[in-house]
Amino acid sequence: MRKTKSKYRVLETLSPILGVLASVLVLLVIAMIIGEMPGKTLNAIYKFTLASASRLSTIFSVAIPLFLAGLAVAVAFQANVFNIGVEGQYFVGGLVGAMAGIYLRLPVYLHLPVVVLASMAGGALWAAIPALLKVRMGIHEVITTIMFNNIAAALVNFLVNGPLSGRGEKSLEPQTLKIQSTALFGKLNHWFNAIGLKVPKHVYLDYSLIVAIVMGFLVWFLLYRLRQGFEIRAVGTSLEVSQYAGIRVKRVQMTAFLASGSLAGLIGLQEIFAIRGVYTFEIAAGLGFDGIAIALIGGNSPVGVIFSSVLFAFFKQAGYGLQLYTAVPNAIIYVISGLMILFIVVINEVTTRYIRALRRKEAA
Amino acid sequence: MKRVLLLTTALLLVLSLSAGAAPKYKIGICFDVGGRGDQSFNDSAYNGLVLLAKQFKGFIKDDPSKVSFGQEIELKYLEPKSGGQDRELILRAMAEDGYNLIIGVGFLYSDSLAKVAGDFPDIHFGIIDGWIPDLNESSNVTCLGFAEHEGSFLMGAVSGLLAKKGTKVGFLGGMDIPLIHKFQGGFIAGAMYVNKDLRAPGMILGQYAGKDPTAFNDPKTGESIAVNFFKQGASIVYHASGGTGAGLFKAAKDLGKLAIGVDSDQGLIYATSKSAEEKKMSEFILTSMLKRVDNAVLLTGEELIETGKNLGGYKTFSLANDGVGYALNDYNKKKLQPIKAKLDNLKKQIVAGKITVPDDDAKVADWAKTAF
Numbered sequence: 001m002r003k004t005k006s007k008y009r010v011l012e013t014l015s016p017i018l019g020v021l022a023s024v025l026v027l028l029v030i031a032m033i034i035g036e037m038p039g040k041t042l043n044a045i046y047k048f049t050l051a052s053a054s055r056l057s058t059i060f061s062v063a064i065p066l067f068l069a070g071l072a073v074a075v076a077f078q079a080n081v082f083n084i085g086v087e088g089q090y091f092v093g094g095l096v097g098a099m100a101g102i103y104l105r106l107p108v109y110l111h112l113p114v115v116v117l118a119s120m121a122g123g124a125l126w127a128a129i130p131a132l133l134k135v136r137m138g139i140h141e142v143i144t145t146i147m148f149n150n151i152a153a154a155l156v157n158f159l160v161n162g163p164l165s166g167r168g169e170k171s172l173e174p175q176t177l178k179i180q181s182t183a184l185f186g187k188l189n190h191w192f193n194a195i196g197l198k199v200p201k202h203v204y205l206d207y208s209l210i211v212a213i214v215m216g217f218l219v220w221f222l223l224y225r226l227r228q229g230f231e232i233r234a235v236g237t238s239l240e241v242s243q244y245a246g247i248r249v250k251r252v253q254m255t256a257f258l259a260s261g262s263l264a265g266l267i268g269l270q271e272i273f274a275i276r277g278v279y280t281f282e283i284a285a286g287l288g289f290d291g292i293a294i295a296l297i298g299g300n301s302p303v304g305v306i307f308s309s310v311l312f313a314f315f316k317q318a319g320y321g322l323q324l325y326t327a328v329p330n331a332i333i334y335v336i337s338g339l340m341i342l343f344i345v346v347i348n349e350v351t352t353r354y355i356r357a358l359r360r361k362e363a364a
Numbered sequence: 365m366k367r368v369l370l371l372t373t374a375l376l377l378v379l380s381l382s383a384g385a386a387p388k389y390k391i392g393i394c395f396d397v398g399g400r401g402d403q404s405f406n407d408s409a410y411n412g413l414v415l416l417a418k419q420f421k422g423f424i425k426d427d428p429s430k431v432s433f434g435q436e437i438e439l440k441y442l443e444p445k446s447g448g449q450d451r452e453l454i455l456r457a458m459a460e461d462g463y464n465l466i467i468g469v470g471f472l473y474s475d476s477l478a479k480v481a482g483d484f485p486d487i488h489f490g491i492i493d494g495w496i497p498d499l500n501e502s503s504n505v506t507c508l509g510f511a512e513h514e515g516s517f518l519m520g521a522v523s524g525l526l527a528k529k530g531t532k533v534g535f536l537g538g539m540d541i542p543l544i545h546k547f548q549g550g551f552i553a554g555a556m557y558v559n560k561d562l563r564a565p566g567m568i569l570g571q572y573a574g575k576d577p578t579a580f581n582d583p584k585t586g587e588s589i590a591v592n593f594f595k596q597g598a599s600i601v602y603h604a605s606g607g608t609g610a611g612l613f614k615a616a617k618d619l620g621k622l623a624i625g626v627d628s629d630q631g632l633i634y635a636t637s638k639s640a641e642e643k644k645m646s647e648f649i650l651t652s653m654l655k656r657v658d659n660a661v662l663l664t665g666e667e668l669i670e671t672g673k674n675l676g677g678y679k680t681f682s683l684a685n686d687g688v689g690y691a692l693n694d695y696n697k698k699k700l701q702p703i704k705a706k707l708d709n710l711k712k713q714i715v716a717g718k719i720t721v722p723d724d725d726a727k728v729a730d731w732a733k734t735a736f
Contacts (some may be wrong), residue, residue: 048457058453065448161575173472174576202456202483204449271448281576282472284448316445323442324457327426330443 003041008355016297019344020311027336038075038325044328048321049314053198061204063313064212065267065284070298071212071303072123072220072263077300079232079240079256085130085145086264087288088152089123094272095156096122098279099164101183101272111182115273116211116266123265124258125240126152131257135250149288158357160281160318175280185274206274211266220302222259232256241313264288293341311338384548387438391416391665392458394451396470399443404606404627405657409469409492412661414437418671432476437669438470452476459484461729465668467508467661468494481505488674491663492657493543501607503676508660510681512543513550513634513723514714515653515688516604519624520554521710522690523600524562525703527555529565531599533562533570536589539579540603544572547604547626547653548725557719558706561588563732568602569593570725573608586611600650604718616648617641625652652691659687686717720731 014222031041049055069086076083083089083278097119106114123330130144157174166177185207190197223229234242243249267287272279294312298304393413395406408441413424421434431439439457442458444450450474451706459480467490468477474494481489481504489505499505523533535551537544548570553685555562562568569588573579581622586608593601596616602624603609609625612632615624625631634646660681668674690707692700702705713719722731 052461062449148717157576157578173474202479275449275452284446284450286446319445320442320454320457322460323426324440324454325426327428330429330445335447336527 006125008358011351011355015347016307016344019340019347021348022343023336023340026339027332030335031322031326031330034326035103035327036328041322041326041328043352044321044325045318047316047325048323054200054203055201055317057192057197057199057205058309059143059313059317060209062316063309064204064208065287066290066294066312067212067305067309068208068215068263068267068269070309071215071291072260072267072293073288073291073295074298074302074305074346075219075223075232075263075302076256076260077295078236078238079253081134081253081257081258081260082142083127083145083264083291084142085148085152085261085288086260086267086291087126088145088149089264089283090288091156091283093119093121093123094165094268094283095159095176095261095279096125097265098179098272101179102166102177104183105180106182108182111180111209112185115183116269118260119265119269120273121265124262125210127257127261127264131254131261133303134257135254156282160279164279166278167314173280173282173308175278178280179273179277179279183273184277185269187274204270204274207275208266208270210270215263215266216302216306219259219263223302228252230257231341266292271325293337297341297344308347315340365624376493379555387422388436389542389669390438390440390461390463390667391465391467392401392440392442392463393661394454394458394473395441395443395468396472398444399445400441400731402658405655405703406469407663408628408655409467410441410658412658413441415658415662416588416665416669418734427512437665447472447478451477454472454479455489456483463487465665466488467664468490469657477505483501488668488676490660490674492660499677501675506664506674507678508664508681509678509728510546510655510660510687511683511721512604512653512655512688512719513546513553513724514683515655515690516550516602517554517557517652517708517714517719517721518683518690518707519602519651520551520556520623521558521707522554522703523551523602524555524557524559525648525706526699527559527599529561529563529726530597532569532593532597534593534596534598535571535589536586536593536601536603536605536609537570537572538574539577540572540575540609542724544604544664545725546723549722549728551602552725552728553722553731553735554710556728557735558710563736569598577623578610581658582608583611583614587615590615590623591619594621598625602653604653613645613649617645621648623648623649624650625691627655627657628652629654629693631691631696632693635693635695646695649694649696654689656681656687656689659685682715683711 008138028038028041037254088304095116100118101115130141130148133139133144134141161174187206189199189201189205231247235249235252271283294308297307322328323330393409400410401405417433417439421435422437422439423432424439429553436645442454444454465488469492471493473491474496477491478496485504489509492508494507496505526535531557535548552568555568573582573585590601590612600622601612603612604626612623630652631646631649635640637643722728
């Protein structure tokens with residue numbers, strides 16, 4: 001019995017790997033059509049992702065915001081809530097966090113946790129309205145959160161250009177005042193160097209990595225070790241059954257929605273507090289939507305999201321490698337990422353059915 | 365089988381050929397998000413690479429249009445996928461890959477370029493429209509700025525000279541930032557300089573499409589502002605608003621008025637467009653203020669190739685070194701013929717320092733006291 005179970009495990013873990021391999025294969029074929037030999041294509045990817053400590057550690061640096069985005073979406077998905085609004089939530093969360101970093105005067109050991117909490121509060125606040133609309137009035141969150149994304153962009157844009165503008169005379173980029181040094185995120189690179197891992201000083205492995213690890217652990221603990229987490233997963237598995245079992249579904253969904261929003265608020269930490277030191281209108285967009293794909297591929301579990309966010313970061317870097325060393329345009333990576341999701345979902349479905357069939361046979 | 369063999373040998377031959385001669389210099393540019401194909405800023409920078417390739421027997425690596433005039437200079441462009449750390453990442457990638465000169469296109473590169481330049485003191489960096497403080501000749505960064513007010517002065521002169529008696533002229537700005545006020549200042553000064561009627565208050569209209577970067581890509585707002593200008597009695601409107609200007613061209617065509625383009629030769633682009641509507645619009649585009657990003661790229665590359673190094677600091681591309689100018693093509697030659705001599709004379713006077721052009725519309729009033 002045990003043996004067969006482990007056989008299924010192998011199949012289950014194999015399916016995402018197959019999906020990735022299939023998409024890489026497609027990539028190689030497309031590159032060949034463009035005129036690049038597979039060897040050159042693979043070498044370009046290798047050179048930009050794994051060839052040096054600098055490249056390798058950059059992948060993990062790029063993965064940090066992606067991981068938080070995936071985690072935010074995953075928590076909501078677990079409770080059957082489709083939080084498409086992570087995008088807007090991190091715009092607002094980041095701005096609230098930046099405000100705390102700019103206008104509060106606190107010692108370092110207080111300022112750092114305060115900006116993290118402020119970012120979470122901002123994200124949760126922006127999630128609260130669609131959450132309330134869903135729970136109280138039954139308005140579908142997909143519609144409200146998409147609208148709230150646009151409202152967030154417009155609001156942030158207005159604030160950064162208007163009341164909160166701190167643009168210098170010569171700088172053209174709409175931005176806030178500079179964040180105080182007590183709230184800036186330092187790098188952890190020397191820690192890694194101390195334990196023998198080579199991380200060059202320009203790579204951003206900053207405090208947001210700690211935040212990501214802590215949040216990953218907290219979410220895992222919430223989902224799999226606490227009653228509330230069990231309820232979230234129960235609601236996600238079957239709404240009707242949960243209702244029948246006496247779980248207060250609306251309350252659970254509200255909790256998951258707010259947790260998702262507060263996690264979303266953290267996505268911008270790295271860019272705002274470690275990379276730029278100001279909040280700008282040009283803060284990286286689209287991470288909220290990447291988060292949906294990452295959560296999907298990661299099976300909505302914190303551990304799965306670790307892998308899928310690193311995978312996404314890997315492919316993002318691979319795209320730049322292709323751009324630098326081959327004639328394959330950057331945009332191909334979008335196609336490949338899309339295909340990858342498709343492949344993984346399809347292959348997953350096929351293997352699940354196959355396993356089900358095997359089980360049935362066994363039972364018979 | 366034979367064919368396969370032949371093909372492989374041919375391929376190997378090509379590979380060995382291209383591997384044979386190492387390029388003397390490697391020059392790279394980093395576009396902004398959106399990159400090639402914007403028919404404006406980024407494409408102009410790309411064109412700078414083409415000019416470099418032509419002049420110094422170089423080639424653009426991995427370019428779909430396969431620009432190649434030799435193997436002496438390797439040229440390459442990259443494009444970020446989003447903000448975040450991506451701009452810094454591609455700048456660094458080029459630096460690590462041994463490029464001798466790397467140019468960031470657009471002010472959004474300012475912070476990341478300053479960081480990367482600090483880590484690679486032996487590589488020279490340029491930034492178009494960017495601003496990095498405290499540079500000097502020995503810095504490894506050059507800010508490549510443009511005297512947009514000088515070019516705009518000529519656009520003001522074109523409007524002032526060609527506006528029918530009693531009509532107004534207008535300025536449509538994109539995002540409300542100091543850079544665009546530079547265009548506006550030059551335009552107003554130019555119009556007032558050549559046309560006494562326009563010196564009366566209220567004769568030169570001006571409005572901005574918005575306060576955020578979307579104001580550079582908002583043709584609807586552009587159109588409504590332009591229609592408004594024309595209804596208020598304007599006969600010629602100049603825009604410095606990126607993609608928003610498309611709305612101005614439409615309004616000019618619909619109402620039978622005139623428009624002036626910006627950055628690249630927009631009249632020519634529209635005249636050679638495949639769309640019949642755009643072709644029609646080109647008839648209403650008088651000329652364009654050229655911001656020669658291509659020349660900035662060319663001259664900066666040229667400096668490196670000819671002298672072996674680049675000087676740091678701040679460089680301005682103005683009328684004097686053809687960094688800015690006005691567009692003259694087969695389509696608008698006739699329209700500009702009557703005033704061409706006057707324009708070239710104004711240009712000469714600016715280059716000689718006989719006319720100083722105000723670089724902000726707020727400075728025009730003071731300037732006007734002594735200018736005429």
